[in-house]
Amino acid sequence: MLTVAASRNRSAPWPPALSLRASGQQTLLRVTGDWGRWQLATQVNQGLFPQLDMAGSEQAQKLVYLVTGGCGFLGEHVVRMLLQHEPRLRELRVFDLHLGPWLEELKTGPVQVTAIQGDVTQAHEVAAAVAGAHVVIHTAGLVDVFGRTSPETIHKVNVQGTQNVIEACVQTGTRFLVYTSSMEVVGPNIKGHPFYRGNEDTPYEAVHKHPYPCSKALAEQLVLEANGRKVCGGLPLVTCALRPTGIYGEGHQIMRDFYRQGLRMGGRLFRAIPASVEHGRVYVGNVAWMHVLVARELERRAALMGGQVYFCYDHSPYKSYEDFNMEFLGPCGLQLLGTRPLLPYWLLVLLAALNALLQWLLRPRLLSAPMLNPYTLAVANTTFTVSTDKAQRHFGYKPLFSWEESRTRTILWVQTTEGSAR
Numbered sequence: 505m506l507t508v509a510a511s512r513n514r515s516a517p518w519p520p521a522l523s524l525r526a527s528g529q530q531t532l533l534r535v536t537g538d539w540g541r542w543q544l545a546t547q548v549n550q551g552l553f554p555q556l557d558m559a560g561s562e563q564a565q566k567l568v569y570l571v572t573g574g575c576g577f578l579g580e581h582v583v584r585m586l587l588q589h590e591p592r593l594r595e596l597r598v599f600d601l602h603l604g605p606w607l608e609e610l611k612t613g614p615v616q617v618t619a620i621q622g623d624v625t626q627a628h629e630v631a632a633a634v635a636g637a638h639v640v641i642h643t644a645g646l647v648d649v650f651g652r653t654s655p656e657t658i659h660k661v662n663v664q665g666t667q668n669v670i671e672a673c674v675q676t677g678t679r680f681l682v683y684t685s686s687m688e689v690v691g692p693n694i695k696g697h698p699f700y701r702g703n704e705d706t707p708y709e710a711v712h713k714h715p716y717p718c719s720k721a722l723a724e725q726l727v728l729e730a731n732g733r734k735v736c737g738g739l740p741l742v743t744c745a746l747r748p749t750g751i752y753g754e755g756h757q758i759m760r761d762f763y764r765q766g767l768r769m770g771g772r773l774f775r776a777i778p779a780s781v782e783h784g785r786v787y788v789g790n791v792a793w794m795h796v797l798v799a800r801e802l803e804r805r806a807a808l809m810g811g812q813v814y815f816c817y818d819h820s821p822y823k824s825y826e827d828f829n830m831e832f833l834g835p836c837g838l839q840l841l842g843t844r845p846l847l848p849y850w851l852l853v854l855l856a857a858l859n860a861l862l863q864w865l866l867r868p869r870l871l872s873a874p875m876l877n878p879y880t881l882a883v884a885n886t887t888f889t890v891s892t893d894k895a896q897r898h899f900g901y902k903p904l905f906s907w908e909e910s911r912t913r914t915i916l917w918v919q920t921t922e923g924s925a926r
């Protein structure tokens with residue numbers, strides 16, 4: 505694939521339709537673009553290993569990747585991981601509604617890093633960003649279980665946005681799509697059924713009511729159903745979905761919120777959930793690593809991996825949500841008080857319902873949403889842990905970071921970003 509980018513006159517008619525066939529090769533010359541920029545993409549055989557390969561180092565650097573949501577908590581780790589661990593990368597496009605200033609420092613490296621400010625709900629913006637990319641990693645999404653955003657907006661971003669990404673792949677001839685799904689497409693369900701050390705084939709009654717898991721489940725279904733669709737040029741689209749459990753690590757906003765809450769309460773947090781309720785957690789670096797590996801192996805193992813789902817897992821211990829957080833917040837000076845929940849469960853249910861009621865009454869004026877609501881209480885209070893080796897069997901995944909490294913890195917991040925409570 506060769507991509508040439510240049511600026512153009514805003515008033516010129518656009519886009520012109522062009523096609524070209526080179527002798528002896530199935531060569532497609534495509535012209536795509538939007539108002540801000542245009543691109544000429546010459547795609548040879550539409551594979552990751554074009555026959556027109558050049559020898560030597562140029563052969564190594566030929567792939568164009570697009571990461572949607574590349575400035576989010578997970579997205580930033582995926583972007584950095586790709587730059588470190590994908591030697592075949594030539595251009596990395598980072599697409600996000602809000603671009604981070606840290607992207608600037610990446611632009612001086614050997615890989616061309618292209619920052620694209622855009623909205624996944626705008627089909628034309630997505631198509632322009634996807635055009636000419638070999639692989640799309642779609643992590644952009646609205647993660648909201650606290651009722652800050654309307655259900656309609658969550659649906660628009662997570663479902664319509666994903667549909668736009670799929671259609672863009674089909675229209676522009678991009679063949680490999682990795683979708684960041686969530687454990688929440690499975691559960692916990694509203695009935696509070698435990699999912700104990702489950703894997704991708706464990707039967708579970710997935711019942712979704714909350715807008716966030718509903719949207720993730722619908723979007724995942726769209727991605728999996730798109731596997732095998734013919735993209736521009738006639739070859740099949742290969743898709744798969746990764747389902748992280750609760751991600752933690754550098755940049756984890758909810759961890760930061762718990763830390764700040766603890767500081768406000770004089771270095772103390774109060775146990776609300778029984779220690780026996782286990783919650784699956786996975787380190788952000790390992791989730792990012794899984795994305796890099798899946799993207800890399802998707803072409804070679806298309807028949808095996810296409811249309812598949814994979815839980816994201818590593819060696820993080822199974823613990824309750826609060827005890828797990830204390831692995832990091834403890835060394836930063838916080839204490840979790842109580843070996844049992846300090847408040848009876850019925851009172852928590854009442855408080856959660858009260859929060860939801862207040863939120864509803866005060867909308868849209870409520871500026872900050874409380875963490876405790878009926879949905880978050882149900883999730884935190886239901887055992888949901890995974891135990892699987894599917895990712896290892898299908899694409900050779902092994903966690904890149906041990907539990908000790910993951911823990912140390914997260915502690916350092918909490919300490920350096922927020923200072924210590926001691």
Ligand SMILES: NC(=O)c1ccc[n+]([C@@H]2O[C@H](COP(=O)([O-])OP(=O)(O)OC[C@H]3O[C@@H](n4cnc5c(N)ncnc54)[C@H](O)[C@@H]3O)[C@@H](O)[C@H]2O)c1
Nearest residue numbers: 573575576577578600601623624643644645686748750751
């Ligand atoms: N955080 C977790 O524990 C967790 C667990 C499982 C799955 N996930 C999934 O991982 C993905 C990333 O989550 P995260 O925790 O990094 O969230 P995040 O909010 O930090 O990142 C999401 C990114 O998407 C971008 N975005 C939002 N709306 C957009 C739009 N309309 N157009 C373009 N970009 C848009 C945001 O600006 C943000 O940078 C999400 O799809 C989420 O559902 C997260």
Ligand SMILES: C[C@@H](CO)CCC[C@@H](C)[C@H]1CC[C@H]2[C@@H]3[C@H](O)C=C4C[C@@H](O)CC[C@]4(C)[C@H]3CC[C@]12C
Nearest residue numbers: 647649686688749750776825875876880881883884
């Ligand atoms: C009752 C409170 C007393 O301390 C604790 C509330 C904790 C909740 C705010 C969090 C418990 C479980 C979290 C969710 C889980 O880790 C998995 C998720 C999947 C992902 O796709 C998005 C984030 C989340 C829903 C995550 C959100 C926060 C919790 C509900």
